[in-house]
Amino acid sequence: MMTIFDFEKPINELESAIAELRQLATEKGLDRSREIAELEAQRERLLKQIFAHLRPWDKVLLARHPKRPYALDYIRLMCEQFLELHGDRLGFDDPAIVGGLAKLGGYKLVVIGQQKGRDLKERQKRNFAMAKPEGYRKAMRLFRLAEKFRLPVLTLVDTPAADPGVESESRGISEAIAQSMRTMFELTVPTVAVIIGEGGSGGAIALAAANRVLMLEHAIYSVIPPEGCAAILYRDPNKAPQAADALKLTAESALELGLIDLVIPEPLGAAHRDPQTTALSVRSAVLQQLDELSQMEPDALREHRYQRFRRIGVYEAV
Amino acid sequence: MMTIFDFEKPINELESAIAELRQLATEKGLDRSREIAELEAQRERLLKQIFAHLRPWDKVLLARHPKRPYALDYIRLMCEQFLELHGDRLGFDDPAIVGGLAKLGGYKLVVIGQQKGRDLKERQKRNFAMAKPEGYRKAMRLFRLAEKFRLPVLTLVDTPAADPGVESESRGISEAIAQSMRTMFELTVPTVAVIIGEGGSGGAIALAAANRVLMLEHAIYSVIPPEGCAAILYRDPNKAPQAADALKLTAESALELGLIDLVIPEPLGAAHRDPQTTALSVRSAVLQQLDELSQMEPDALREHRYQRFRRIGVYEAV
Amino acid sequence: MQRRAAVQANAEQWVQCAKCKKILFRPDFERGMRVCPHCGHHHRLRARERILLTVDPDTFRETDADLRPADPLNFPDYAEKLQKGAAASGENEAIITGTAMLGGYEIIIGAMDFGFMGGSMGSVVGEKVARCFERGAERRLPVILFCASGGARMQEGLLSLMQMAKTTAAVGKLHRAGMPYIAVFTDPTMAGVLASFASLADVILAEPGAMVGFAGQRVAAQASVGKPPANFQTAEFQHEHGMIDLIVPRKQLRPTLAYLLEMFLPEEAHAR
Amino acid sequence: MQRRAAVQANAEQWVQCAKCKKILFRPDFERGMRVCPHCGHHHRLRARERILLTVDPDTFRETDADLRPADPLNFPDYAEKLQKGAAASGENEAIITGTAMLGGYEIIIGAMDFGFMGGSMGSVVGEKVARCFERGAERRLPVILFCASGGARMQEGLLSLMQMAKTTAAVGKLHRAGMPYIAVFTDPTMAGVLASFASLADVILAEPGAMVGFAGQRVAAQASVGKPPANFQTAEFQHEHGMIDLIVPRKQLRPTLAYLLEMFLPEEAHAR
Ligand SMILES: [Zn+2]
């Protein structure tokens, strides 16, 4: 499946033309390097032009892009080693959340991510990264493992929302989200969260109560999906683009509001055009956070995390 | 439903005769007090005679007697006040285990019991006191509540076994039993367990990892049901009485082996002939344990409990 | 003028039950704490009414009444909605907090008001809730919160979502201080509030028939195979599923809360 | 005499896979750690073989080999069963414990032997397991246990049941010392062992196809509505249900254990 968004169309056309020329050159042994270079320069200009003027709604589409790297892609590209662990020890193992023990730079850590599926089958298996209670309870088990063995925690957030179905409700999805945050707040090891794609409301913040919260440049983070917001605000889900504007759900806005600590730049054309480079950027950003946080004492880490969230809120006192 | 065991038959016949005489006396206004007194004396002699020579298998039948008081009966008869709390906070509430906040003597405490059903409907609802994982997880939640608020814990054990079904297996019945014991061992408040009826293997010890373990005189406590043991040992479940002998499952044997701390005597004719008196005996035994344990420091209580179980085992060193 | 007031007074003497539609005499209805004597339906209470019905007479002292919502995102229609909410509820925000006595125990108490923008949690609600827990931890007082909320307040965007984390963190402070936290779920307790501080109480009570759930009913049904059960997302459903300790009729709430305080607090905590 | 030995040697050169029934050349079979090259079936290993296949060469030092079972209940046929178990397994009890190195890390290791009375846990097994955890806590060493057991040992009555509590308590000691505990479920890991120390490991690995469950299959089926799934009470079933971290083929066990030790232990713990 290929999904080409409106604003990506001209770029994709150029990319097709370049690919054709390259193939032609290889097949016929002709030198088309000048034409190729020209088209590539054109592509570069076009990308810059388009990506300089992305609206929030474009970011929503990019964050949901079916070719965007997912949690396990980042883990594979960033970590030297990774061993996935399974199960909430309460009867379930939720494939929408993956977690395990990884080596990253000089660090040994617990990595937990929300995992979307690439093809239809995997997408269904992963429930579109909409975690059930057992997903958060698996995460909690791994948080406690991290605490016991003094391992820093990295979470990779990418979910449209927590699973809202009857089954999840019956097993306490709300409680699971709340307990997951609570467990993160109790940790005395360094914790870093990276919003890599969709930071979808409660389902996202359940894994993002960290000492440092980073966002990829084209990721989004929102209290409600723009479609849902539009349905309430304009009684019209098609007005999601306007809602996306109103919600201030981009990394830029979140940084301005002081709600995240760092925006990790993506390669020109967004993460899916160059997962490798993106992963390296995430890696070095995470390592820098870990270097800083590792200087802090266990109790100070917990208090730092408390204060980080405690001060959030805008109100007046009369 | 009336269940009269072989050894109870002559007593029950006498009791019927006494009741008939009483009714006759009331209806016709005749004085039958001498005959009644004589029959009652006879009943008393017979009870003494029979109950002086109970075999282990008789105790099994008494422990399972359908008129035997159950956990909620004891709670009602023993406690000044009781508020039942519900749920494991993980999606389930198991009626086979009840628990809540009670006042007993001068104490405020958490009481947890395995609850059988009196009639068919309640028996099914309570699953014959065979707890599922969620039952033990509810107990664990209440253990943690007790720890937080420094409340002593009383458990009333009465189960043929933990639920062995597919559903329980799929939600981790083994893990739940192990974690329940583990949680009890972590507590730093006084804990007292009373085996009030059937102490059925893992399902029982899951709630009996306490500082003091008491048993009612006619309760049983066994690693395997005698029927199961007979099936293995004699390839014949009907030889359960022999197996009951071999297993040493009576309160007397458990005390001799040093595995329990106290046998609480039952009224002549067993608990079901006088629940009120039995409950008062349990009450005063429990209060005495609490008085003693309350003298100990929190850490000492945990270590005392550890050592209590640590020393159990009979082996040789060559 | 006088005549018009009389007519109004007359009309206001009668009220219709929202469930069984029976006509009730308002003074009786109010005396019965807005529980329908016919069908038992628990009608919603104003936050302030709730507190006054719960605490010992004349003991409630409001705290943080000076906090007012801002409009940090300049969100469409938010300013207007705030005004309407204030007019409808008579309050400045969706929660009232303070200190009071209950059964002779000093407590921190908060009650949410569904009439103010659906009891939604924005920065002010988050701040007031967090302060309740912090104050409880500092002063070693128990916290009792009556929840009534549709969830996070969309109009404050990500700031609202963050209040879930902020209030959750604050629960941890109270917990480490060893102080009790009791939540009462009233109609409705949903979404961002249920998925944060509300679900983390030591003991959770709920009023009969209260809506309690994560997503909206429509979303839940769409996301599920098969039909939701008839009592889906009610307090009764959540109770069956182990998420609520007890369903307590309004009349028994006060004695139940008093018993819990007595169980969890040392004797010294009781006022002489 | 010589001739007879030769015939025996010949017969012993071949072995039949318990699952696919193919005939296998014994030296290959042993080199392949008793995993059938055709169907992948993991045949049971003796406790001592297991340890030697797992730890760094020549590093295993057995502990508590002097403990011997008693017959405290004078239980019918127990003495005889103990003799048979010893003959069948070549061991004195159903578990072997000791210290060793694994991937350069000093560890406490134990392995149960199903050949000795079905790997059942009586006083000696309970004592040796508890000592593993206590020793790990004291000496600050990780504990690795290979489970293989039908459950508690009926022949020691209530004393056996108490070993569940005793070993569970000892896990707590190791946990509070911050030391890792890794369990490996091998065929079979059942009942009283699964419902005590086995399920409490920080990380739980299992061999493919191992039977893992609480009650016997027959009991479970009787107690249930509907038919158990085809893989009921296998390692794979428990993995699906979140009770086992990873199913690890025998060949990959050693590197997986070494990686876990590296992750959980400080660098100083690695032998130079
Ligand atoms: Zn009504």
Ligand SMILES: [Zn+2]
């Ligand atoms: Zn084979």
